[in-house]
Amino acid sequence: MDFAISERMQVILEMINEFVEKELIPLEPEFLNHEFVDLLPVLEEKRSMVRKMELWAPNHPKALGGMGLDLVEHGLVSEVLGRSPIGHYVFNCQAPDAGNIEILHKYAAEEQKAKWLQPLVNGRIRSCFSMTEVDMPGSNPVMMETTAEKDGEDYVINGQKWYTTSADGAAFAIVMAVTNPEAPPYLQASMIIVPTDTPGFNLVRNIPVMGHRGTDYASHGEILYQNCRVPQSNLLGPEGHGFVIAQERLGPGRIHHCMRWLGIAQRSFDLMCRRANTRKISPDGRTLGSKQIIQAWIAECAAEIQAARLMTLHAAWKIEKEGAKAARHEISFIKFVVANTMQRVVDRALQVHGGLGMTDDTVLAYFFRHERAARIYDGADEVHKMSVARHILRSHAEGGIKAALNLPG
CATH class of the missing domain: 1.20.140.10 (Butyryl-CoA Dehydrogenase, subunit A, domain 3)
Structure with a gap:
């Protein structure tokens, strides 16, 4: 393994580190002592600055408007951004959006990409990932109670999830639910896009964690899916490949x-x-x-x-x-x-x-x-x-x- 950092990457890291030190760390007292929503106007100004510096979405493909860094390069960037709690958000590579973008880029149909992927990379919307369940072990994702049953051309989703990060303020969720209960354990669940304004998608609460409830960017939502109906065309990738x-x-x-x-x-x-x-x-x-x-x-x-x-x-x-x-x-x-x-x-x-x-x-x-x-x-x-x-x-x-x-x- 070559530990040398290219000259281009060194310049990128220096630029990002200087931005974090001068533009983001001074904002931390407000971040720590106010609601995240109160900071959104100033954070949008910082995001605009990042776009102008051509440092936006470092780990996402250039074709989508990102920098197209590989995994090692983005790892180095992520280390610098990790110095501030708001670093990844300002550069649009925060969880769970970063992982959802990777899934959508690889598995989404063209219509899904146009509707959800591009706005997500552009930073116009947020998303959440809904997998962990209240009564099932999170370390074993083949154990899942949430179901998505076919009804005509739709899936009808029922179940309870929690630790759905950033559900508060998200435009859509990627939900993991059992679609093929008779299949082998590793082929039972699928991933499905669920817009958060769909009837039956119920954000019950932002779970208090260590005394802090969190809103929007830093929230962990508990979601109740009650006869939540979405088209089967919202399936991501092959059925059963969740x-x-x-x-x-x-x-x-x-x-x-x-x-x-x-x-x-x-x-x-x-x-x-x-x-x-x-x-x-x-x-x-x-x-x-x-x-x-x-x-x-x-x-x-x-x-x-x-x-x-x-x-x-x-x-x-x-x-x-x-x-x-x-x-x-x-x-x-x-x-x-x-x-x-x-x-x-x-x-x-x-x-x-x-x-x-x-x-x-x-x-x-x-x-x-x-x-x-x-x-x-x-x-x-x-x-x-x-x-x-x-x-x-x-x-x-x-x-x-x-x-x-x-x-x-």
Whole structure:
């Protein structure tokens, strides 16, 4: 793997980093202390600036108006944008829109692309992804109670979903529901486009998470589908291929998440170092940074961030070269390694800030409460660990550790 960054990519990263520092980080106090909707006018101004800089939608195809960056390149961009909670939104590569755009680009019919994909890339509408269910294990997407039954030329959808991110304010949902209950488990569910103004699509609430309900951009909706009727032409891809499409979506999506988490970790690390250098703890002017335990935390955090970063870039590189299926274990590795690295760094940074860290006067408390879910969504840590452990043990028994870890020689 070549770790060199092209001159073009270096310029892009420098431009984005400068924009985040000068235009977005100063907006964070308002973001943390006001409703997101109150910030929309100023955020639209920032989005207009991004378009003029030709940095809009970095991971989406050029033909649709994006930058067309590959997965490794976008991973580097995602790390920079992750330094601010509003970075991805302003550049139009936020979840769940980014993953939905990938699905629509690959599986949508031309009419669906014109109606939903292009406006989504242009930033004129938002979308949500409706898969996780209240009473079913989110780490096992073949277990699903929501159904979509055929009635004439329509699907009639019934079921209950939650953690439908950004449902509040979305124009449409991509819903995963059982269409073929008699088929093998991995071929039972399909993905269907459901406009959110369809009768029977009921946004019950924005789920309070760590004391914050969230609106629009940062919400997690609970949705009740009650005889929600949509045309069968709203099907995405072949019927029964919902699980396959979901897996294709989740592989690259985990790269986006992990690099964003690394941006969060790096921002928290920078704040921790600044605090350690400036917070006086004695009359003679000594600072927190003079304490060995703080120095140890800083050294450990720096090493852990770098290790997690290299793991993630390698996983992105392998997906680009060999596909998500070949990189499935690398994807599992980074999912739990990076999530835990981020959490340790944020926790230590908050600890170094003391009482200040508990307030919303810095971004650390937001990171602490908002990103704890990283160890749960897209498959809980424990699920990924069990999966790769079973593979390693099986491969080790059959061919030794080189075969287990795909080592050369």
